[in-house]
Amino acid sequence: MATYETALGASTPDTITLLGTDLARDVMGTVGFGELAFWLATQRRPSPGETRLFEAVLAALADHGFTPTAIVSRLTFLSAPDSVQGALAAGLLGGGSRFLGVTEDCGRFLNAVISTHPEPDDWDALALETVRAQGKARIPGLGHHVHKNGDPRTPRLFQIAEEEGLVGPHLQLFAAIGRAHPQVLGKTLPLNGAGTCGAVLADLGLPLELLRGFALLARTAGLIGQLAEELRNPVANDIFLSVDTNTRSVAPSQE
Template identity: 80%
Template structure:
């Protein structure tokens, strides 16, 4: 009976050689391929151009760390509770990458992609600013009527503009990867005040999703790239926790200031 085969174009080993993506790992990859370039290559199984690598690595840098967010705090607190489990602390932080933090990258990329798909616009479509603005107006009005929020629009800290956003637009333009997702997202930023009656910033996580989508990366993996970036940031959080610990103070600030109150039955229970 023949043994089953499990084909893969990724890593494979023999007693004297390791191959990765069809390359000799030791000779062709190590010391020659940056980690960002390799991450892109692994996800797409094609080697990115220099311009694609620059945009992709700019996205990774934009998402690596954003201060004492819940992902950072829970990583530090988990390490405080289980210093023998670095992997647990990192995993705890990554598990917090959801719809409010980090997940916006995926949500925005998917949202823009679905708009383009539903209107049957090819991914190499080229329109002038007026054309994109007209499309964006219809999108914002549609979402407003449906009482839905547009992913990537607004930020809880950067009320007057996220500094990452214009820089990512700039880098994408410089490298020739300012495609339809970024074009639509920028148009939403221009026209939404006419519908919403107020101006909200395009946040960095959202523009990261648009940039990744314009690079042709799988929609299903966009959050994965955000988590890849945040892993580096969480390692930095742990390194700082070792040098200048704050997790115990965070824990005690809650533990020593709790207020005992009468129990309040859950409203969904039936008596």
């Protein structure tokens, strides 16, 4: 019969092996979940500093209030309380270009610039060139609909990266874009936390194709929290009724 090689989980009648280690003896009670998630994705065990920074990203993205992802999870749970997986999935499916997807978009954007300028002499000059080249196109990670004067997650992520000696090229370019963009756009926009998370994850060497996955991993914890709060203090029915009881019938649009 065909065999299928994997460095991830494998079982025998007596043992479970994960990442080349004995799951019960060497992982459970020893390896934290954030560290394990990093290890699973890269198949290398992160250093303590990498684990700290990675887990800071997960914390930064876990929950951000009554966002559409949180609301849809609560409403789905209201509609199908027998399907927790459906409520979680509904929220995760809303992770796109406006919410959560910025993490991946920013990481990819920065990486594309760096791939053509691997060792720039001047990060600010490269950032200015990059912003000008974008023209009127949106730069992922710039601006926030609530934190107009600065996203509090951003300086903290930079601080942790600095403390752990993990400020890489993606964070350096992103910081430089934060300094350079007002010269081109004529206004100052904050570097948002989701974009900073993308720069951090890219600097940590995590696969660019999976950056949104890590944002979804973090948000899963937040959505579980939303559903737990919905059980204790339900608001989904009020949200539903506020729309349902305030509809107004109009003629079909001809446009």
